[in-house]
Amino acid sequence: SSPLVAIVGATGAVGVEMIRCLEERNFPLSGLRLLASPRSTGRKLKFRDREIEVEPLTEQSFKGVDIALFSASGTVSRQFAPIVVKEGAIVVDNSSAFRMDADTPLVVPEINAGEIARHKGIIANPNCAAIISITPLWPVHQRNPIKRLIVATYQAASGAGAAAMEELRASTEAYLQGREYKNTVLPHPYAFNLFSHNTKIDPVTGYNDEEMKVIEETKKIFGDPDIRVSATCVRVPVLRAHSVAVTFECERPIAAAEVRELMKTAPGVKLVDDWANNYFPMPKDASGQDDILVGRIRQDLSDPSGKSVTLFSAGDQLLKGAALNAVQIAEKLVKVPALA
Ligand code: 2RA
Numbered sequence: 001s002s003p004l005v006a007i008v009g010a011t012g013a014v015g016v017e018m019i020r021c022l023e024e025r026n027f028p029l030s031g032l033r034l035l036a037s038p039r040s041t042g043r044k045l046k047f048r049d050r051e052i053e054v055e056p057l058t059e060q061s062f063k064g065v066d067i068a069l070f071s072a073s074g075t076v077s078r079q080f081a082p083i084v085v086k087e088g089a090i091v092v093d094n095s096s097a098f099r100m101d102a103d104t105p106l107v108v109p110e111i112n113a114g115e116i117a118r119h120k121g122i123i124a125n126p127n128c129a130a131i132i133s134i135t136p137l138w139p140v141h142q143r144n145p146i147k148r149l150i151v152a153t154y155q156a157a158s159g160a161g162a163a164a165m166e167e168l169r170a171s172t173e174a175y176l177q178g179r180e181y182k183n184t185v186l187p188h189p190y191a192f193n194l195f196s197h198n199t200k201i202d203p204v205t206g207y208n209d210e211e212m213k214v215i216e217e218t219k220k221i222f223g224d225p226d227i228r229v230s231a232t233c234v235r236v237p238v239l240r241a242h243s244v245a246v247t248f249e250c251e252r253p254i255a256a257a258e259v260r261e262l263m264k265t266a267p268g269v270k271l272v273d274d275w276a277n278n279y280f281p282m283p284k285d286a287s288g289q290d291d292i293l294v295g296r297i298r299q300d301l302s303d304p305s306g307k308s309v310t311l312f313s314a315g316d317q318l319l320k321g322a323a324l325n326a327v328q329i330a331e332k333l334v335k336v337p338a339l340a
Pocket residue numbers: 127128129155156158159160210317
């Protein structure tokens with residue numbers, strides 16, 4: 001029978017997109033339970049032909065639930081995911097709480113869906129910047145192993161939640177009206193500005209948490225601890241799509257043309273590489289799309305060996321970066337028939 005699905009963090013920017021993905025992808029479910037912190041309950045959210053009331057998240061919220069999609073804080077996931085598992089249900093967790101846990105599969109379905117079967121109750125959804133950076137690279141890695149990867153990210157406000165998206169709008173408005181704006185969500189002035197990702201900097205390496213997630217999660221998702229990765233993660237004044245500049249070095253020489261051909265059939269990818277018209281991946285085109293847009297595919301001129309290629313991608317942070325990827329994992333759990 002179809003599963004009873006719960007969404008934890010249902011009123012957040014990602015939670016709302018999870019509901020939308022379940023609806024638009026006609027996910028087969030017998031019921032949908034929407035859970036949030038007490039301050040967000042009482043609201044009714046539309047799903048298919050009805051309104052569902054958001055209930056307060058408690059330890060009793062998971063009776064009869066088969067799949068629970070979590071998109072709240074790591075603290076909430078650590079507290080409630082074990083309770084869900086004890087109820088015999090499966091958790092797809094969008095927080096970073098369990099991503100690096102050996103018993104927890106970390107899954108991008110286009111890359112390592114096979115990992116799902118080994119779950120012990122929890123499956124982790126990867127960091128959005130990691131998903132958008134590496135999903136297009138998987139077909140390359142399969143043909144000519146990537147030995148080194150350098151990522152620079154241009155990350156949207158949505159990664160810091162709905163409040164940060166509101167902060168972008170409000171600070172931009174204030175800027176245009178010549179008014180002072182006092183930040184309440186992000187650490188620095190956001191309008192017409194960019195800054196190092198708003199996660200803490202490691203005092204030894206100088207890397208922020210977001211960069212370490214991209215580095216460590218790439219290794220785990222590719223199943224290749226030896227791949228050498230570096231990342232620079234930056235928050236930019238864009239609403240909901242992350243962009244990334246990626247340079248990778250392969251084991252053997254690889255032509256940009258070969259990479260471009262691979263992108264034409266890469267799952268979850270749309271090639272946008274129009275040199276003549278200078279038309280390449282942009283957040284405005286990536287927003288609201290399932291696919292990650294990939295372009296600017298060119299030989300890396302700093303590597304005379306011909307083993308390195310540089311490209312630029314843009315993907316919707318709330319969809320493929322979070323909600324869509326989580327729902328795609330859930331689809332693998334219930335093996336929905338291929339979408340019509
Ligand atoms: C960000 N990766 O973009 C995070 C989203 N949780 O800030």
